[in-house]
Amino acid sequence: MTAGGSGDAKASGEDLLIARLFEPIATHPGALGLKDDAALLSVPPGHELVLTKDALVAGVHFFADDPPEAIARKAMRVNLSDLAAKGAEPLGVLLAFAIPPEMDAAALTAFARGIGADASLYGAPLLGGDTVRTPGPFIVSITAFGVVPAGQMVRRATAKPDQAIVVSGTIGDAALGLALRLDPSRAGFAGLGEKAASFLKERYLLPRPRLALARALRGRASGAMDVSDGLVGDLTKMLAASGVAGEIEVDRVPLSPAARAAIKAEPALIETALTGGDDYEILAVMPDEELDAFTTFATAAGIGVSVIGRTQAGQGLTVRASNGAAMTFARGSFSHF
Structure with a gap:
């Protein structure tokens, strides 16, 4: 996203777009005013870089008619x-984004506004x-x-046995929100009030990255990851990567x-909530002590945390139903493949 340097045939239209929508929100010195072919970023002494990348596609990760500002914020927040x-x-x-023909100037303006809003809210400047x-x-x-x-990044492959399995916030809201949008006449949704239905839809549209917990995880959690593809599937991945087993209730x-x-x-929607x-x-494994x-740190940040089970020696994940029986699922988690 540079204003210039990509060839004259492309530059004028792209330069105008960048200058109008993105230069005003790219205020970090390392962005170089979006006038160069790259950004410049300094790493604080004694720290290491953590890098991540996610791509979102209309019709897969969001609805094509979702508000452009919300799409931008979702893209920011999942990363x-x-x-x-x-x-x-x-x-x-x-x-980086690819603009389809139907995306007009107003939609692009709203999209840029969403990027700028979350860049400011979460201290993640556009570079x-x-x-x-x-x-x-x-x-x-x-x-x-x-x-x-x-040396303090919390990995998913380092969870230890005989420790607590902890999750932040609430689980299943977004998956239920998606199911509601796809089929609002389902039995589980037909009787929901407007407030509850709106809450579920919003949780799908606008994730809540738990950045306030980042510092609390360091030095406490033996392993952690975020729940993006479903609680059951993501916990199974972490246990397998760490070479341990686990059980949750x-x-x-x-x-x-x-x-x-x-x-x-x-x-039956419990399966959607657990795997959707x-x-x-945040899904983490940590010692009891x-x-x-x-929990005190999370409470001060206004975020609930719950202990849902324990790790153990062995392999695999057991999910216990209310009657103590092991549950099985048609699909453990979302997968593109």
Whole structure:
């Protein structure tokens, strides 16, 4: 995303777009006013870079008619969620997006406004990127940069046995929000009030990256990741990467009042909540002696945390239903492949 340097045939239209929409929000010195072919970023002494990248595609990760500002914020937040789970604090982002024919000037303005709003809210300044045209669909890709004190990044492959399995916030809201948008006449949603339905839809549209927990994870969690593809599937991935087993109890998984109401009306929706994804909550494993301090930190930040189970020696994940029976799922998590 540079104003110039990409060839005269492309430069005039792209330069005008960048100058109008993105230069005003790229105020970090390292962005170089978006006038160069690259950004310049300094890493604080004694720290290491943490890098992550996610791409979002219309019709896959969001609805094509979602508000452009919300699409921008979702793209920002899914990447910032990865940084949070690693114990990292944001340094900045690079943005690339492909503009389809139906995206007009007003939509682009709203999209840029969303990027700028979250860049300011989360301290993740826009540093550069690229813009292209496409016949469709709309595609957004963000690379996020963060820092951690050297040697303190929290990995997913280092969880230890005989420790607590902890999750932040509530699980299943976004997956239920998506299911609601796809089929509002389902039994679980037919009786939901407007407030509960709006809450579930918003949780799908606007994730809440738990950056406030990043510092608390460092030195406390033996392993962590964010829940993007579903609690069951992502926990299974972390346990497998770490070479340990785990067991969780469904009754201990935190659910919002809206999710509880939907599941009560249609019990089969519990599988959607546990495996559907888009939660963007923190999933961590930590020693019992760290739980009080972590919980105190989270409470001060206004974020709930719940212990949902334990790790153990062995392999695999067991999910216990209310009656103690092991649950099975048609699909453990969302997958593109």
